[in-house]
Amino acid sequence: MKNKLLEIINLNKVYHTEKNDVLALENISFDVYENEFISIVGPSGCGKSTILSILANLEDKTDGNIIFFKDLSIGYMLQDDCLFFWKSILDNCLVGLEITGKLNNESKNYVLDLLKTYGLYEFKDMYPASLSGGMRQRVALIRTLALKPDILLLDEPMSALDSQSRLAIGEDIYNIIKKEGKTAIMVTHDLSEALSMSDKVIVLSKRPGVVKKVCDIQLDGKSTPIKNRSSKNFSKYYEMIWRDLDVHI
Numbered sequence: 001m002k003n004k005l006l007e008i009i010n011l012n013k014v015y016h017t018e019k020n021d022v023l024a025l026e027n028i029s030f031d032v033y034e035n036e037f038i039s040i041v042g043p044s045g046c047g048k049s050t051i052l053s054i055l056a057n058l059e060d061k062t063d064g065n066i067i068f069f070k071d072l073s074i075g076y077m078l079q080d081d082c083l084f085f086w087k088s089i090l091d092n093c094l095v096g097l098e099i100t101g102k103l104n105n106e107s108k109n110y111v112l113d114l115l116k117t118y119g120l121y122e123f124k125d126m127y128p129a130s131l132s133g134g135m136r137q138r139v140a141l142i143r144t145l146a147l148k149p150d151i152l153l154l155d156e157p158m159s160a161l162d163s164q165s166r167l168a169i170g171e172d173i174y175n176i177i178k179k180e181g182k183t184a185i186m187v188t189h190d191l192s193e194a195l196s197m198s199d200k201v202i203v204l205s206k207r208p209g210v211v212k213k214v215c216d217i218q219l220d221g222k223s224t225p226i227k228n229r230s231s232k233n234f235s236k237y238y239e240m241i242w243r244d245l246d247v248h249i
């Protein structure tokens with residue numbers, strides 16, 4: 001039986017600006033289960049990032065409920081790696097632990113182990129400028145994992161990368177999240193990326209974002225993201241969801 005971690009019920013969000021009120025989200029409902037990889041897709045401006053900001057408690061919801069089935073910690077990884085250029089890779093990875101007063105020998109060793117496991121240990125004393133964009137995203141993920149979050153929120157984590165690195169880092173991020181046994185909610189505008197990585201894809205309409213479809217992805221011979229793209233029924237899901245995306249060419 002799958003363990004439910006979160007239930008999001010009829011979430012609404014209105015942004016109040018000097019000029020007007022912007023209804024960004026309308027009656028958003030979905031469940032999040034342990035170890036699930038969920039993607040939220042939809043056209044630009046439909047409220048994808050707003051959902052993550054509300055879950056991370058960075059924005060207030062206007063209406064609706066979010067039920068936490070246990071005490072959950074949440075990690076948030078943004079598009080931009082947001083690494084401090086004057087800090088070494090190791091010190092960047094320790095920033096969250098430092099700020100939250102959780103830096104000790106044990107937590108530092110955990111970070112060093114993550115750096116070893118994910119091929120970054122030999123770069124630990126270097127500075128972000130000497131790493132590729134993809135490596136920096138891996139550092140950003142390790143910095144987020146350092147705090148041992150139960151749920152990872154990923155806001156377009158590969159969008160700043162070129163298409164080759166994007167595939168490779170998507171593969172890395174997916175493998176790290178699965179190996180560490182995390183639950184993830186990723187926002188992306190790239191449907192192939194969403195399908196190749198996710199157990200469940202949530203399709204939002206254009207603003208105000210409403211849930212148009214929640215689709216469980218059951219690819220034949222499900223494997224890692226790059227291999228999943230050549231799964232027999234990948235294109236079936238692509239066509240089915242593409243039709244629901246309010247994208248105008």
Ligand code: ADP
Binds near residue numbers: 022024047050
């Ligand atoms: P997406 O991530 O799907 O591109 P966002 O969640 O960033 O969409 O934004 C949803 C809508 O809410 C957009 O129309 C955006 O302009 C508006 N919005 C986002 N943040 C604010 C804000 N702080 N104040 C006013 N409007 C906002």
